[in-house]
Each structure stands twice: as C-alpha cells, then as structure tokens.
Amino acid sequence: MVHTLKQEDLKQEADPSLKARKFVLWLFVVSSTIMFGGFTSYYIVFAASKGKGHGLVLPDVFMYSTAVLVLSSVCLFLGAKAVRKQNIQQQKMFLWAAVVLGLGFGYLQVDAWSALFQSGAALVNNNAAISIIYIVSGMHLLHIFGGLGIIGNSLWGAYTNVSHEKAVYRIEIASIFWHFIDILWIYLYVFLLLNS
Amino acid sequence: MAVIAMGLSILFRIQLAWPDKSFPILETFLGKWAEGGRIKPDFYLALVTIHGTIMVFFVLTAGLSGTFSNLLIPLQLGVRDMASPFMNMLSYWMFFLACIIMMSSFFIETGPASAGWTVYPPLSALPKAIPGSGLGMTLWLASMFIFVASQLMGGINYVSTVLNMRTKGMDLWKMPLTIWAFFLTAILGILSFPVLVAGVVLLIFDRSFGTSFYLSDIVMGTQVLPNEGGSPILWQHLFWFLGHPEVYIVIMPALGISSEVISVNSRKPIFGYHAMVYSLIGITILSFIVWGHHMFVTGMNPLLGGVFMITTLIIAVPSAVKTFNYLATLWRGNIRFTPAMLCAIGMVSFFISGGLTGIFLGNASLDINLHDTYFVVAHFHLVMGSAAIFGMLAGVYHWYPKMFGRMMNAKLGYLHFWVTFICAYLVFFPLHFLGLDGVPRRYYAFTEFEFMQKWVTVNIFVTWSAIVAALAQVAFLFNFFYSIFRGKKAVQNPWESNTLEWTTPVEHLHGNWPGEIPTVYRWPYDYSKPGAEEDFIPQTVPYSQTMSSNMPHDFEGNAESERIQREWDAKNAPDKADVHFH
Amino acid sequence: MSLRKYISNKTIAALAVIVTVFANTSAFAQEAAAGAAAANKPVDMFPIYKSAAFYTMLFLLLCLFIAIVGKAITVYELTREAQDKPAGINWNTVNGVLFVLFLIVGLYGVYFEYTVHGHMILPDAASEHGAKIDQMFNITLILTTIVFIGTHIVLFLFSYFYKNSGKRKAYYYPHNNALERIWTIVPALVLTVLVLMGFLTWRSIFYKIEDPNNKPLSIEITSQQFVWTIRYPGADGVVGLKNYKLITGTNALGMDFKDKNNLDDQQADEMVIPVNKPVRLILTSKDVLHSFYMPHFRIQLNTVPGMTSYFEFTPTITTVDMQTKVNDPAFKFLFYCSKICGSGHYNMQKVVRVVSQAEYDAWVVKQPKFINNDLRKQFDLPIVPEAGAPASAPADSTAKPAKDSSAVAMNKPALKK
Numbered sequence A: 001m002v003h004t005l006k007q008e009d010l011k012q013e014a015d016p017s018l019k020a021r022k023f024v025l026w027l028f029v030v031s032s033t034i035m036f037g038g039f040t041s042y043y044i045v046f047a048a049s050k051g052k053g054h055g056l057v058l059p060d061v062f063m064y065s066t067a068v069l070v071l072s073s074v075c076l077f078l079g080a081k082a083v084r085k086q087n088i089q090q091q092k093m094f095l096w097a098a099v100v101l102g103l104g105f106g107y108l109q110v111d112a113w114s115a116l117f118q119s120g121a122a123l124v125n126n127n128a129a130i131s132i133i134y135i136v137s138g139m140h141l142l143h144i145f146g147g148l149g150i151i152g153n154s155l156w157g158a159y160t161n162v163s164h165e166k167a168v169y170r171i172e173i174a175s176i177f178w179h180f181i182d183i184l185w186i187y188l189y190v191f192l193l194l195n196s
Numbered sequence B: 001m002a003v004i005a006m007g008l009s010i011l012f013r014i015q016l017a018w019p020d021k022s023f024p025i026l027e028t029f030l031g032k033w034a035e036g037g038r039i040k041p042d043f044y045l046a047l048v049t050i051h052g053t054i055m056v057f058f059v060l061t062a063g064l065s066g067t068f069s070n071l072l073i074p075l076q077l078g079v080r081d082m083a084s085p086f087m088n089m090l091s092y093w094m095f096f097l098a099c100i101i102m103m104s105s106f107f108i109e110t111g112p113a114s115a116g117w118t119v120y121p122p123l124s125a126l127p128k129a130i131p132g133s134g135l136g137m138t139l140w141l142a143s144m145f146i147f148v149a150s151q152l153m154g155g156i157n158y159v160s161t162v163l164n165m166r167t168k169g170m171d172l173w174k175m176p177l178t179i180w181a182f183f184l185t186a187i188l189g190i191l192s193f194p195v196l197v198a199g200v201v202l203l204i205f206d207r208s209f210g211t212s213f214y215l216s217d218i219v220m221g222t223q224v225l226p227n228e229g230g231s232p233i234l235w236q237h238l239f240w241f242l243g244h245p246e247v248y249i250v251i252m253p254a255l256g257i258s259s260e261v262i263s264v265n266s267r268k269p270i271f272g273y274h275a276m277v278y279s280l281i282g283i284t285i286l287s288f289i290v291w292g293h294h295m296f297v298t299g300m301n302p303l304l305g306g307v308f309m310i311t312t313l314i315i316a317v318p319s320a321v322k323t324f325n326y327l328a329t330l331w332r333g334n335i336r337f338t339p340a341m342l343c344a345i346g347m348v349s350f351f352i353s354g355g356l357t358g359i360f361l362g363n364a365s366l367d368i369n370l371h372d373t374y375f376v377v378a379h380f381h382l383v384m385g386s387a388a389i390f391g392m393l394a395g396v397y398h399w400y401p402k403m404f405g406r407m408m409n410a411k412l413g414y415l416h417f418w419v420t421f422i423c424a425y426l427v428f429f430p431l432h433f434l435g436l437d438g439v440p441r442r443y444y445a446f447t448e449f450e451f452m453q454k455w456v457t458v459n460i461f462v463t464w465s466a467i468v469a470a471l472a473q474v475a476f477l478f479n480f481f482y483s484i485f486r487g488k489k490a491v492q493n494p495w496e497s498n499t500l501e502w503t504t505p506v507e508h509l510h511g512n513w514p515g516e517i518p519t520v521y522r523w524p525y526d527y528s529k530p531g532a533e534e535d536f537i538p539q540t541v542p543y544s545q546t547m548s549s550n551m552p553h554d555f556e557g558n559a560e561s562e563r564i565q566r567e568w569d570a571k572n573a574p575d576k577a578d579v580h581f582h
Numbered sequence C: 001m002s003l004r005k006y007i008s009n010k011t012i013a014a015l016a017v018i019v020t021v022f023a024n025t026s027a028f029a030q031e032a033a034a035g036a037a038a039a040n041k042p043v044d045m046f047p048i049y050k051s052a053a054f055y056t057m058l059f060l061l062l063c064l065f066i067a068i069v070g071k072a073i074t075v076y077e078l079t080r081e082a083q084d085k086p087a088g089i090n091w092n093t094v095n096g097v098l099f100v101l102f103l104i105v106g107l108y109g110v111y112f113e114y115t116v117h118g119h120m121i122l123p124d125a126a127s128e129h130g131a132k133i134d135q136m137f138n139i140t141l142i143l144t145t146i147v148f149i150g151t152h153i154v155l156f157l158f159s160y161f162y163k164n165s166g167k168r169k170a171y172y173y174p175h176n177n178a179l180e181r182i183w184t185i186v187p188a189l190v191l192t193v194l195v196l197m198g199f200l201t202w203r204s205i206f207y208k209i210e211d212p213n214n215k216p217l218s219i220e221i222t223s224q225q226f227v228w229t230i231r232y233p234g235a236d237g238v239v240g241l242k243n244y245k246l247i248t249g250t251n252a253l254g255m256d257f258k259d260k261n262n263l264d265d266q267q268a269d270e271m272v273i274p275v276n277k278p279v280r281l282i283l284t285s286k287d288v289l290h291s292f293y294m295p296h297f298r299i300q301l302n303t304v305p306g307m308t309s310y311f312e313f314t315p316t317i318t319t320v321d322m323q324t325k326v327n328d329p330a331f332k333f334l335f336y337c338s339k340i341c342g343s344g345h346y347n348m349q350k351v352v353r354v355v356s357q358a359e360y361d362a363w364v365v366k367q368p369k370f371i372n373n374d375l376r377k378q379f380d381l382p383i384v385p386e387a388g389a390p391a392s393a394p395a396d397s398t399a400k401p402a403k404d405s406s407a408v409a410m411n412k413p414a415l416k417k
C-alpha cells in the first residue's frame, strides 16, 4: 500500500517543490492529451474501417464557442500580466472575464449538443463517430470545469491578498491549464472538422 | 488485497481439481454461488476475473510500484518529500476507495464482473450475456476509473520528483537502478493509463446510455439489439495499448529492485549499469508498439499481425541483456544469501523461464494454437505471478528495516522463499503442457471433454501445490507482522549498502534527514572496489577520501581531479598508477 | 513523516482489509443461511465443521513444529556464540547447497515434464500449414530449452560457487562492453531468424493463392451462447447472404432467402471435410465474442459479432488415420470455444471428421437444408410439399431461442430492412 507524507515542512529551502509542482501540471497535461489521443485514435480507426466519419456539418455554435474560449484565454493572459505587475484591480477584472467567458463556453457547448440532437445526430447513434463528438466535447467540458476551479483559486487569492509569489504561482498554474484546454479544444474541433 | 486474491485463486483451483466433488464448507462462505458445495460456472468466471484484476492492478501495480516508489524515491534521491504531498495523499485514498468498490461487488445480487480481467465487450457490455455484466461490471468500471486516477496522480508525482528534486550531486547517471525503474515505470503509466480511461468511458456509455462504440450486429437469443456500427476489436486495441505497457509497469520495478538487491548482496557493482538503464529505456519505448500481440487471432488485418510479431520479438532483446547482466553480476561475487537475495535470484529464474515462453507466444504463427490456452496462463504467471511477486518480496525483505526499523526473521524468510519458489514452479510449469494439448483457459470444468480427463490428475497436483504455496505465505505474513513489534532492532545500514536511504536515522523523521540533506559524489555501486578498505563505499563519500581506490574513469574526464589523483598515486601506490594510467 | 504516522496509516489500511474480509464472510454466511432456507435442503454441517477443524488443527500443529525447530536452531546458534565458537550453521552454505540441489532436482523435473507431460500433448498437426507451425515450434523449443537450461545452470552454480565465505573479496567488474555487445547481438540475431521464419509462415497461412483446379470448400460457422451452427453451401458451393436483423425463432442464422444461394444451404451437426481439399472457414458470431479453436489443425480465430473472418486450411490426415496414428480408436477431432463467452464457455464443442472425398460426397447429400415451408411462407416463396429429408432437423439449436416469443415479436419491425 501507498504511504503518505505530510505536508508541513518546507519552510527552509525556498521551495524547489514549486517548480516540481508546476511540472506535475505539465505531466497532467500530457496524460490528458493522451486520453484525448485515445478518443481520436478510436475515431480514426473506426472511420478507416467503416470508410465513413460522422458525416455532419458541425453546428455553427461550435464556432462561436471556440471564439469565446479563445477570448477567455486572452483574458487570462492579460490577467496574468496584471498579476505580474501587481495590479490587483485589473487582475480581478480579467480573471472574472475569463471565468464568465468560460461559463459562456460551457453554455454554448450544451447549446451545440442540442443543435446536434435536433439535427438528428443524437448521442445514441448507429454511427459511433457521431457519438464520439459528444464524448470528446463532454470530457473536454469536464476539463473546463476543472480549469474554472483553478482560475477561481487564483481569483480567490486576489481577494485574500496572498503573497505576490503565491499569486504568481497560482496564475501560472491557471494559465498553463487554461491555455492547454483552449488549444485542446481547437485541436478537437479542427480534428472533427477535418474528419467528417 | 494480495491475500484476498490468493484466496480467490485457491477457490477456483479447488474447482478445477475436483470438478465433481462437493465442498459443503464452500456453501457456508459463498452461499448461493456455491450451492450444494460446488462453485457455479458464473461464479467461477467471477472469481477468475476479480483474481486477475486485483493481482494485476491492485497488487502488482499499486502494491509494487506504488509502495516502493513512495518509499524509495525520496529516500534514495535525497528528497524531503514528494513534489506534491497532497496529490500523493489523494492518490492513496483514491486507491483505497477503488479497492472498496471492487470488493463491494461481491455483495451484490448479480455478483462481481465476470468477463475476464480484460473485460472484452460485448460480453462485458450485456447483462443478458452473463449476470456479472450487470451492476458488478459497473462497479468494476467505476473502481478502475478511480484506480487509474489514483495511479496517474502517483505516477505524475514520481516523475516530477525524480526530475526536479534530486539532492546535490545526484545526476541522472548516479541514480540507483531502482529509481530508474520506478521513474520509467511512472512514465509508462502516465502515457498508457489515460488510454484505458478513454476506453472505459466509451464502454460505460455503451453499457449505460445505449451507444454503439463496441457493439454491432448482436442478437441475444432471438432479440435483435439496436446497436450497430461499433466494433469489439476497438476495445481490445484501446485496452491492450494500456495492457501491454501495464505488464511492464508490473515487471520493471521488480527488475529495478532485483538489480539493487543482487548488487548489494553479491558485494559487486551491478554489471553494465548503463546497459541496464538503456535496456529499461528500450523496454519502455518498445512496450508501446507491441500491444497487437494479444490480438493475433482476433481477425484483424494479418499484416498488422506480422508487424506486431516483429516488434514483440525485438522487445525480448533488452530482456535478454538484463538477464545476462544479472548473471555476470553474480560471477565472482561474494554472495550473502539474505532472504531478499534469495527472492531476487528467484525473480531472475522466473524472468528467464517466463520470458522464454513469451518467445513462443510472440511468434504469431505459434500463437494461433497457443492463444487463450493454459500456455498463456503459464507464461504470464511465470513473469508476472512469480517474477514480479518475487521482486516485490525481495523489496519487502530488503527494505523492511527501513520501513519499520526492525529486522525480519531470516530463517522464516528462508523457509518462506524455498517453499514458495518450489511450489510456484510446481504450479506453473505443468500448465504449459495443458496449453500445448489445446486446453483453453477460463474453463470451468474439464469434465465435458474426453481428452481433458487426463489432465485432471495434473490439476489435483497443481492445486495441492498452490495450497502449500498459499500456506507458506503464512510464514511471511507472520514474519511481517510479528517483526513490526518484536523483530530485532535494525542498525542504520544493515546490509552495508551504498545508497542514500541508509544514511537516514533508523527512527523515521519528518523530512527524512535530521540535518542537511547529504550530497552525492559517486555512483551507487562501488562495492568491493580494489584498494578500498571496506567492501562498500556509500554514495556520500567524496573521492578525496578514497584516494587509494579511485579509478581514472571515476572523474569523468575532469582533468584537474585526474591530475591530483595521478600525483597521489605516484607518491603512494606506484604500481596502481602503472596499471591505470597507461 | 513520522514513524507513528506511517504505522497508523498501515494499521488503518490493515484494519480496513480485515473489516472487509470479515464483512465478506458474515454477509456470505447470511446469504448462505437464506439460501439454505429457501432451498429447503438441510445439510448436516457438523461433520464438515469437524473436518475443517481437523485440517486447521493439522496446520497449526505444523506451525508449532516449525516454531519449535526454529527456536532450537536459535538456541543452538546462541550457545555457539556464547562459547565464542564459529557460528553453528552457515546459512550461506545451506542456501548455496540448496540451490545446487534445486538445480539437480529441477533438471530432472524438466526432463520428467518434457517426457511425460510432453507426450500427453496434441498429436502432429493434421493440416498443411499446421506442419509448418509444428516445425517452427520445434525449432523454438530447442533454442529456448538450450537457453533455459544453460542460464539456469549458470545462475544456480554461480550462486553456489560464489557464496560468501568471509575470506574473499568480490571481483570489482562493473562492465565489459565487448561482452555486453555479444549478448545483445547474439539474441538479436537468433530472434531475427525466428521472426523471419515466423513471418514467412504467417504469410503463407493468411495469404493463400487460390488454385483454380482445387477450389476451396466454403463452410460457415456461426457461434452463439453456447452452441455452434455449421452451414454447408449446398450444391452451388456458395454460402448465401444473411442479415442478423432477420433472425427469428425459425431462422436462427438470419438467412435471407431472397438470395437464391441460400436455398440449397445445408445444416450439419458435425463438420465433415474431405482430406487434402482446401477448406475455407467463414466465421461469424451472433452474440458475444467466441473463438473458433480447432487445435489438431492448428487453427484458431475469434468470431466477432459484426465482422466476418476467414481461415483457409487443408486437412491432411483423416480421422481414421489419426486413430491408428495415436493408437486410440476413440480419437476424434474437435473444435471448441476458447474465448470466454459466459457460463457455458467450457462446453461448446463439435466433432470434426476428416474423410475421403467419396465418403464426404455421400455424407453431404444427406444433410438437411435450412429452408422449410415455414420460411418459404415468411419469404413469399412457393411452398414445396415435404420431401425426404426431415425439415425439422435443424431444431436442435433453434428450438431453444424460439421459446422467447416476446423477443420474436420485438423482432418484427426489424424485418423491414
């Protein structure tokens, strides 16, 4: 069995573990990419063996949601800049914007699902290539919620006046993750567009 | 968990040995699953499935790489704590939760998952096909999902710790082989487990929401199912893309532990340290491109079969290198047979035997007749069920003083090793021949086939051996628990070993080292170095203190140090200078 | 990380396991009680408990014995130590000797296994490609046995010879590039040879060039829980189309009788094939995965719902010849299932009979057709008065599902396609 270590030391040795923990996040990014790689390779093999993909024109909503997500990433980027300049006011503003846009993205995704559903491409479908659209966007949405949590943590820091160092660390974590899911979504979207 | 899984295996071995005898005592324990004292076919399959799952994932993955990575990565690298202790704790509790969910499936009406540990759909997707595919399978999937999350968190933590937090002087090429093994194992896990998650998610949707990822053209009885277009083969691809790396996730820590134990107890440097590392790296990379050897006879494109055959047999090369290096390490050693050393030698023996049978299976043409027979069962029990387990036992015996500050009883250890070692061969060796006779695995009883009757006596023998082996584990368990409280107090470095973990005090401390973390100056395998007084030089001893035993390549081309050494040699040991600097 | 913290963590874990096990057993016991009551089948448990108790006692006695021996050894060693004599038992020697003993007994064991159990395995392959596989197997066996024996001799003898004696120092020998190169390259070469041979054999099995003068006989095998259905192509030599959506109680395979090729398809209860004539197996599955396994011919291929797979082979030995060869007049070729498929997995077999062409010709005309008047009615085909062969013959595998009438009803809409 695994035994655990307690976290309370580390006052000495100016935290090599911060760097290590950032690295942890990168590794998480890798493994999550691989999971989506699993889905997309399912799609590729499936489409290759059946000689057909999902065969749909993806609903326009996906386009809007993509734009919203990119915008949200931009906000986060500006927010990160603000943190480095220790401009709490701007930080709060941009982070809130990122969060709201993130939520908007979530809403639009659900909207896209209902558009898909109405066009007859339901989740339960005899073409697994269509079902998988729901799966990848759904799993991605879960990541979005995780990401919102991390941004929220940074935002919380802005209200509770954490040390500058910590604030930078939090916003860095949030940026890595949020930009990652942004790029991930663009990848998935382009993938689905190309492989219809 | 290991004990439970072993208990399950004894149950189904009993069924195989005495297919038509009844054991009313079983009914007492198992109730309706063993009515009249006989295990039912469905329950037999459930036993096999849960036994496999627990052993592969919960014991050999979590128990082996999980436990020892947690113990040794910080201690052997000179780290106070993991990169993210919080994630580590989360990983632990999620593992615990996964165990509970898995076991809870024994309490439900329809019984645990029964589609084999590889849970191939459609069998695993249709409760109509087998009762275990009802709630039992849902629990299995939930448990595996949590388990994978736990492993990922653990693995990510290990990799990050190894890469970022090593103590001063501990460059990658000074790491003990154990750490190399855990590190590469963790990388394997990070790169392969997510694919299992993808597969599991799709299976969950097929089961609970009616999608058709893996299902198509299915008629249960005369009921035509609506699913269309999916392919069960795709599950196998996703599963084995994890599944094959998984078997190396299981064996690599065992290989790493054995390297360390063999080197320490032969009082010799491990032979070909670099080759050992490169072969581990080779195995890591290759293990991602061999998964198709589990699917030679699924009906996939035969061209793929050919490709996977080539990659599979290539992976046997690094395995061979490792084996020969172990043998070379023993050569002219000064071997101390501690229980850990015995287990490490046992592990080498099993690794050879099982690896060689892998060569049969990796050959697609031969696999046609061997796939899904007892030959496969024998193969993976030798490499996984025996070699990996012995690696784990070696680790427990070796690092027990580090874990509990006390020693285990060596004589009980000898007894345990010898009985287990002999019985494991008695159990698994004969099984090859069942396979060569065309006896398929996962058969509930051999009663329905004339030609299998002759194997029933063999089965009885195998079952008895398994029971004896299981009883021998009592010696180990007793030793383990008794020694926690009553074992002889350990000294700081009981095996006279070079690695860092033995520089920590016997009593555990928060942060591992009381003062500064020690600095590392040399590789971990300076055993019996000529010119040195003792037969070991810990990693923390700088070269300046061992002038009499330094060798030119110790300095890795540092001209200044070489010059100093040369001068020293010329003054103090002219003959040595002669030997080394010409 | 304090020790106490560490232990308590372990203890929690251990406790939880114990609780789980306990809960397990007690729940099982409850269920058992309920089960026993329901089954109304009182079993006298006393003798059982007695024998269980007996074995437990026996084991405890054994433990006691071991404990006493262990104590005796310890005491002996302690007294030696107290008297300043060299340690009583040199465990390094003991273990080293045990390794040698293990080697000797083990080698004998391997010899025993190879000769005794090795003679209980499948007889020589009864098919063309099977002979190639056997040859490959033998080559691999010889090579691996050499390595197996060689490395084990080295392993255990090294363990014996280089056991700690207290006098020597080990030889510092960290690496030798030449040596390492040798044992990388030699296995690589050997494996290359094996791969090449395996690859050629594999290709010859799956990429067959058809001989126009010796066209293969097509036989379709359909698996379902837990029976096989064998379909012969009939006079036209073509197995007709089928569609799983057409499956009903009377049309177990879902054959589409609009397809003329189906009209003469025959059902057989065993697989009879003419010797030395290529056979092309068409493998399909109705429900879950199964695996068509015909080991005497070195054939195995999964049957997959939604996918048809093919295996072509040529039988070379008739059943009768094989009976004389293995000296067993009861010998039968079989095919059975080797992929876990549910509770009846362990009993899914059919007999295979390899016969002369003449015998085959005589046998095959006697096999019943799938088509019957019920089916003709369903597919709007002209009804034919009952002829010689009893049309109800296929009942054996189809009758069972037919009971499921609600399912049949559900099926109707599917027929449209």
Ligand code: HEM
Pocket: B118, B247, B248, B250, B251, B293, B294, B312, B313, B315, B316, B319, B354, B355, B356, B358, B359, B361, B362, B363, B367, B370, B371, B372, B376, B379, B380, B383, B384, B388
């Ligand atoms: C020389 C190296 C090895 C080779 C060439 C090899 C080859 C194979 C092949 C071809 C199979 C598929 C057999 C079949 O299903 O028909 C197989 C199965 C298996 N191998 Fe290995 N193997 C090797 C080493 C290992 C190691 C080191 C482990 C684990 C520690 C391992 C664990 C397994 C397991 C668990 C299975 C069975 C999976 C199942 O179907 O349930 N193998 N091996």
Ligand SMILES: [Cu+2]
Pocket: B243, B244, B247, B290, B291, B293, B294
């Ligand atoms: Cu494998």
Ligand SMILES: [Cu+2]
Pocket: C290, C291, C337, C338, C339, C340, C341, C342, C344, C345, C346, C348
């Ligand atoms: Cu089966």
